Amino acid sequence: MATSDGDGWIECSCGAKHWGLHGAAGVLIVDPSIPSVLMQHRAEWTHGGATWGIPGGARDSHETAVQAALRELFEEWGVSETLLEIVHDEVWTDHGDWSYHTVIATPARKFDVTHNAESQEARWVALDEVRNLDLHPGFAAHWDQVELTIAGLLKSL
Numbered sequence: 001m002a003t004s005d006g007d008g009w010i011e012c013s014c015g016a017k018h019w020g021l022h023g024a025a026g027v028l029i030v031d032p033s034i035p036s037v038l039m040q041h042r043a044e045w046t047h048g049g050a051t052w053g054i055p056g057g058a059r060d061s062h063e064t065a066v067q068a069a070l071r072e073l074f075e076e077w078g079v080s081e082t083l084l085e086i087v088h089d090e091v092w093t094d095h096g097d098w099s100y101h102t103v104i105a106t107p108a109r110k111f112d113v114t115h116n117a118e119s120q121e122a123r124w125v126a127l128d129e130v131r132n133l134d135l136h137p138g139f140a141a142h143w144d145q146v147e148l149t150i151a152g153l154l155k156s157l
């Protein structure tokens with residue numbers, strides 16, 4: 001039986017504290033037709049409360065980044081991986097002691113989000129408006145890199 005052994009803060013060599021003893025991962029769902037991305041408005045009580053980000057969380061030691069990201073997505077939004085097509089899983093931010101992995105997916109078909117208490121809202125946001133939101137600092141730190149990757153992907157989607 002697999003156990004959750006990734007929950008906890010790590011004191012990173014970059015000077016910051018990050019969530020996830022084995023790193024963390026999240027899923028960014030992209031609708032290429034607008035283009036837009038499905039953003040999470042985080043609940044007030046969460047770390048970085050009421051900011052915007054994506055569903056995700058700590059990796060367990062037995063999980064790949066993709067497995068962790070999809071597990072968190074299902075826990076937080078009730079969206080199963082069967083509703084998605086993963087188009088990119090190699091956007092990394094690597095701090096040595098800690099890493100964050102953004103998995104990029106497109107909807108394979110229409111779906112509804114039934115979010116749990118960690119979100120107050122899930123909303124499609126136009127790609128070029130994401131940076132205008134009050135972003136979670138962790139997400140904001142990765143956004144330039146992720147946006148660049150999406151721009152490249154959109155040419156082939």
Ligand SMILES: [Zn+2]
Pocket residue numbers: 012013014015016018095098
């Ligand atoms: Zn760090």
